[in-house]
Amino acid sequence: MLFKSKFIPLAIALAFAGSASAQEVIKIGHVGPVSGPSAHLGKDNENGAKMAVEELNAKGFKIDGKPVKFVLQLEDDASDPKQGTAVAQKLVDAKVNGVIGHLNSGTSIPASKIYYDAGIPQISPATTQTKYTQQGFNSTFRVVANDAKLGSTLGSYAVGKMGAKKIAVIDDRTAYGQGVADEFIKGAKKALPGVQIVGKEFTNDKATDFNAILTTIKGKNPDLVFFGGMDSVGGPLLRQMKALGIKAKYMGGDGICTEPFAKLAGDAATNGTVICAEAGGVSPEQQKNMDDFVARYKKKYNADVQIYAPYVYDAIMTMATAMADAKSSQPAKYLPFLHKIKYQGVTGLISFDTKGDIKDGALTLYTYTDGKKTKVEVVK
Structure with missing residues (x-):
């Protein structure tokens, strides 16, 4: 009678161990x-x-x-x-x-x-x-x-599609925020040489109070405010813009182009107020x-x-x-x-x-409709 061990023979076990290792x-x-x-x-x-x-x-x-x-x-x-x-x-x-x-x-x-x-x-x-x-x-x-494409596309869209002529720019002084803001200004000026950059203000990526810079911006009566930075700052910034009665359109790069942005901005992200671009996007x-x-x-x-x-x-x-x-x-x-x-x-x-x-590289432009991020178009 054959003996069937419930244990794996040592040689086979070693072979399995060797294979695994x-x-x-x-x-x-x-x-x-x-x-x-x-x-x-x-x-x-x-x-x-x-x-x-x-x-x-x-x-x-x-x-x-x-x-x-x-x-x-x-x-x-x-x-x-x-x-x-x-x-x-x-x-x-x-x-x-x-x-x-x-x-x-x-x-x-x-x-x-x-x-x-x-x-x-x-x-x-x-x-x-x-x-x-x-x-x-x-x-x-x-x-x-990259930001050169993202910023230039947003700058061109701001003056071409949104009709902006007086623009205020705010960035958070990070490599991303400053970079995308600079590229946005270049893009806007290239698309419309006569566009006015009526203000350039700075904050930081942990700020929560924007009253001072927004008060300065309000006095210059821009029709569009561009923010270079992330949603954690960009959302509250837009909320405070509304509280101060600034009626300008609002624009930013991929850093603000998130679902949480709408919650952070509250009812300030009303239909058609915001345009942002996501670095990426797919064709149909x-x-x-x-x-x-x-x-x-x-x-x-x-x-x-x-x-x-x-x-x-x-x-x-x-x-x-x-x-x-x-x-x-x-x-x-x-x-x-x-x-x-x-x-x-x-x-x-x-x-x-x-x-x-x-x-x-593609970009996708979005707006916010009833608190939801909504695709506008994909740009290459």
Whole structure:
């Protein structure tokens, strides 16, 4: 009679252990502000990263014919440049294979030098400041349009479609806020050389009281106010504009273009008052893919996509595809393949120019209708 042991023979157990240990583990760092005023956006990004990694692992993604396991190392930069560089060094020390992040330009730009020096590819899903990809770093990429395009598009729209002739500009002095405000002014002046910039005021990314600068602006009677900064400041700013009786239209970049903005602004975000632009957007033929992603996200997290989760998801998928193309997860080997990648993601075709900017980056213009963000049009 054959004896059937309930124990796995030692040789077989060792073979299984050897097989398991042989599977390559690929560490991807993700950095975003999951604390501080932009925590809701950072968490949205983090969720997109988790979705991508879980799906890659679930389908048994292979590199050079061998299944690999992706592992996320999640870090919080709290939208703070010093914390951003600290976590960047932490990821370098952990020998991650690649980095997705950061969200804010003010953290991405100083961190990018650290990744470049270590030879680690970085793909930002949200950084829009033009400087980010103009530093001569071959490791730096982004999957959204930059501030030059975003600001110039908004400037042109403000004077062309909204008829603005007297514009006041406020920014929060962050790399993002100041950058997008400067590009907006350039765009408005190019589209209408006679446009008047009647005021340039400054706040900071943690401010809550805007009475002094708004009182100054009210005296100049602008027909449009542009704000460069994030929703946590931009929403209360608009609320206080209304309280002071400033009837100007209100405009901003992707930093204010969120669902929470309407709650922060209260009834000041009335129909047609606000126009904002999101750095990204899909063409009609791509819309089904985006809708499918949004539905999967909603089912998984019981929450709506804020802004950049789909771009984080695509950034990770793009990085993984470059690794597969290179047959290696080693940064030095797959980095050249990122430069020539053509990946069809949920947000559209991802391909980079020589600086690392996405080619043909789209923008989506939105307004707010009954407290809900409503698409106006996609611009390329």
